[in-house]
Amino acid sequence: MSGDRPVVPFPDGREARGVGPILTSWMAAVAPERAPERLLEESFARTMTTRQLRVFPWHRRSGARSSIGDRSRLLLAALVGIVAVAIGAGLLPRSPIDNGGGPSPSPVVSPSPSPSFGGPSFPPAVTVEPTASIPVEAPLALASDGTTIWLFTANGDLLRIDPKTNSIAASVKLDLTPDEFQGLAGNDSGLWVTKWSTHEVLRFDPLTLRAVTSIDTVTMSKGVLLSGETLWLANTRGGSVDRIDTATNTIATTISVGPVGPSGPNWLAQGLGSIWTSVPNIGSVVRVSAATNKVEATIQISAPATPCGGLAAGSTAVWVSSCDGSDFVAQIDPSTNTQVGEVDLGGRGYTFALVDDRAWISPEGGQLVRLDPVGHVVDRVIAPGAGFSGGGDVVVAAGSLWVLDGVAGRLLRLPMDAFRQ
Amino acid sequence: MGTANAVVVDRAMHGDHDAFAALIGLATNRLYAMACLILRDSHRAEDATQEAIVQAWRELPRLRDPDRFDAWLKRLTVNACFDEARRVRRRAEVSLLHVGERSTADTSGAFAEHDRVDRAFRRLPFDQRTVLVLQHHFDQSHTEIAETLGIPVGTVKSRIRYGAAALRASLDADDRKDAAADRTTA
Numbered sequence: 081m082s083g084d085r086p087v088v089p090f091p092d093g094r095e096a097r098g099v100g101p102i103l104t105s106w107m108a109a110v111a112p113e114r115a116p117e118r119l120l121e122e123s124f125a126r127t128m129t130t131r132q133l134r135v136f137p138w139h140r141r142s143g144a145r146s147s148i149g150d151r152s153r154l155l156l157a158a159l160v161g162i163v164a165v166a167i168g169a170g171l172l173p174r175s176p177i178d179n180g181g182g183p184s185p186s187p188v189v190s191p192s193p194s195p196s197f198g199g200p201s202f203p204p205a206v207t208v209e210p211t212a213s214i215p216v217e218a219p220l221a222l223a224s225d226g227t228t229i230w231l232f233t234a235n236g237d238l239l240r241i242d243p244k245t246n247s248i249a250a251s252v253k254l255d256l257t258p259d260e261f262q263g264l265a266g267n268d269s270g271l272w273v274t275k276w277s278t279h280e281v282l283r284f285d286p287l288t289l290r291a292v293t294s295i296d297t298v299t300m301s302k303g304v305l306l307s308g309e310t311l312w313l314a315n316t317r318g319g320s321v322d323r324i325d326t327a328t329n330t331i332a333t334t335i336s337v338g339p340v341g342p343s344g345p346n347w348l349a350q351g352l353g354s355i356w357t358s359v360p361n362i363g364s365v366v367r368v369s370a371a372t373n374k375v376e377a378t379i380q381i382s383a384p385a386t387p388c389g390g391l392a393a394g395s396t397a398v399w400v401s402s403c404d405g406s407d408f409v410a411q412i413d414p415s416t417n418t419q420v421g422e423v424d425l426g427g428r429g430y431t432f433a434l435v436d437d438r439a440w441i442s443p444e445g446g447q448l449v450r451l452d453p454v455g456h457v458v459d460r461v462i463a464p465g466a467g468f469s470g471g472g473d474v475v476v477a478a479g480s481l482w483v484l485d486g487v488a489g490r491l492l493r494l495p496m497d498a499f500r501q
Numbered sequence: 502m503g504t505a506n507a508v509v510v511d512r513a514m515h516g517d518h519d520a521f522a523a524l525i526g527l528a529t530n531r532l533y534a535m536a537c538l539i540l541r542d543s544h545r546a547e548d549a550t551q552e553a554i555v556q557a558w559r560e561l562p563r564l565r566d567p568d569r570f571d572a573w574l575k576r577l578t579v580n581a582c583f584d585e586a587r588r589v590r591r592r593a594e595v596s597l598l599h600v601g602e603r604s605t606a607d608t609s610g611a612f613a614e615h616d617r618v619d620r621a622f623r624r625l626p627f628d629q630r631t632v633l634v635l636q637h638h639f640d641q642s643h644t645e646i647a648e649t650l651g652i653p654v655g656t657v658k659s660r661i662r663y664g665a666a667a668l669r670a671s672l673d674a675d676d677r678k679d680a681a682a683d684r685t686t687a
Contacts, residue, residue, distance in 0.1 A: 487587070
């Protein structure tokens, strides 16, 4: 099988000694023996709701055509070319639907960066130039209290952005790997970051970013949400939403929303007097009363959406995004606590921002899209300048909409007017 | 992929979900291991594997040769890994890969060695990691790797050559750094 495996030389002719055995041994040691059970479960769940491509006869023919050879294809191309030239010169009749000498068709709106073949159909994108672009290396997560913006990066930097100067106003280095810092929430009394590996939520000074304290969350936690003096925590492995009193830095109440174990509550949103959390291991969004700390509803979310992404709670629609490969967001009617639709984003998006009670999200593919709660479609698309990758967090702060561009390594500021039309 | 499996593939190509489940059930562990090695991130590997499986189901009717199912699936997974590597992700629950997690009898020396190789491997470009994984973990020949990835054999050879050389250089550089540190502390 490996008979043609060569001795591996350096480019300059020296041998890359001993690399093969080292690699083989290392890979054998670190490669997992089994895929997680949920991987199979989720994959099958998605294939059950995914249609196979239909293969039409011409596809089969195109497959067969590959065997006819380049020469035949060239002849065919030449024939098509001759016919086209003949039509152009008036030697052959035009098609009846040709508009002949009439006015040329109106120019179309510039092509949208929306997914094209096989993806959802979006309205044409409107280009909106950012009013500021702040370079940030490997940005991961964004949070705001409406005034100040905080973010952390894949390099472990925790940053404060000053919207007055559109610049980084404070920065500290977090000395752990970035995956360990899952959630971020802040207001003028504190900035909170969940620390997955050590079951902690860390508190920082929101201005200086100086570490203040940490709270033991007992099990791995992910999303955080601030509401006045209360910090809500998605205790992922604990299967609960925890209410933390920020005055005493202690967990005041633990509200069970699902089973203890992997893939419990992920992210949080507040609205309509409730805290909403996405709980993938029960395939649901759970609504908790912020007043009574009781579970008000467990709302089943059906495929192809998976309730493990971010949430937004508007007055007539609550949205939850997927995180596991699905491009769909699910829509919940908060008056009935049921899923009433889903929208295909054409790419993965995670967090939402509400502008005038309408949800915006940035799916991968280079755009920002607005969700229509009535038609369950994308009804407005904004392309924030050239080279925007999409897929990053989005927040509203200081009269602007801010979005992370992870691939280009920047935080973009966009004028709010563009999102109000 | 033998003839018996080719029959199952053919059934799956015609929409038989049970047949597809049987095929994927056999392959998932291998695909996930490949994605983990290439991406060095268990969560991303899960996403990439899942994406490849869903794409395999969707695109299966287009597969022209059922005997090529295995290689085709590997290629879908590699492509999904490429896509995943381009993303900046943080979202889902993370379970970090722990070096040496399978061998509880490892000594601290083995852990250190694995960690050293891991760091060097992560520095390699994605396409070099891929060919090295296919060669050293899946024991594929150059020809098989070329078929899996749909690239010329010469390209496979050069990627392996440069990948191995870069890895060796990286390991040597670490050795020199450690030696210098030892001299300083001595």
